[in-house]
Amino acid sequence: MTPTRRGRPRDTTVDERVLRIAADLIFRHGYTRLSIDEVAEQAGVAKTTLYRRWPTKDHLAVAVVARLQEDDEITETGDIRRDLTDYLTKVAAGLNRMRAAGRDDGHDDPSAGVAGEMVAAAARHDDIGALARDLYERRNALALAMIRRACERGELRQDLDAGTLLDQLAGALYYRVLITGARVDRAYAERLVENALVGAASP
């Protein structure tokens, strides 16, 4: 690592531009055709600069996904059925976008697409794994807080295991996208929340 002579802070506008270009390439052409060299060329940035910051295209792609997830907000109306459904619909939309990236007929294609590549990237590189897990932890903390407030309001059981509930809800979406290839959308999110709230046991 050679420190820059004047300790210049990193140019975040360059980062923004690079991530926007990389996102565009991924969503238009898919993961396989993403290349750091092409991003560098389109961004007008030296390849070495990009490789220093994102050593592999896995690193760059995870930064793109992280940047996109920052835009996801949780809205809270105080009706937990609706709030959870809204939240899961947003998660599903993000997954569908990754799934459809670079595919012509993305809509009915059961492949997990870029979502699957991101899982492998996190499994393959320890630093990407740590980054991805940190990202999910921060996103889940917001959802967990929302669930806990619903427990306090009395909508959900006081003794609820909030973490397990969230695993079940988010997990069902990821399972369908990554494993079974089934669709995820608002209608499914509604069914999921209803199922989880009512419980499977006979009354």
Added chain:
Amino acid sequence: MTPTRRGRPRDTTVDERVLRIAADLIFRHGYTRLSIDEVAEQAGVAKTTLYRRWPTKDHLAVAVVARLQEDDEITETGDIRRDLTDYLTKVAAGLNRMRAAGRDDGHDDPSAGVAGEMVAAAARHDDIGALARDLYERRNALALAMIRRACERGELRQDLDAGTLLDQLAGALYYRVLITGARVDRAYAERLVENALVGAASP
């Protein structure tokens, strides 16, 4: 494709041997170091034979996982809490084995390991995706039948959406292994089943 001259049926004992060797290599050294050439050498089979049957190492690895999952059986005692917990404990064990493959300190390593590579392989190759989805569909059909019998017995709600329940249960395990890096074991399976059966809503 050159058909063999005498239309000889495929030698399944060779398949078995190849898959056993490949499994051993994956579980000892991890996915990255698996190579078709090395499997061919250890099995004493021509490389071309292996490449004809499994065009990439993704194809070979999925065949290994498919072979291992065939050994998983569902046991049914008639107590759905116990039966689901047993089933999910087996699924978790399979995931943990893939997670730990080729890692020295597999136990506390949060990486999804080979499980993550398998997800990407299914996303990347349409034929592997179709094969993997078919595999999960067959496995899930057994679990769904078990859930439906519990509905008929009156342990679970008659109007239960069995598919969504299974998404939530299996999904939570995959979500922890592939996404959040959390542990999965029998204690977690128990919590998961209890949570899903009781439901999150206030009584």
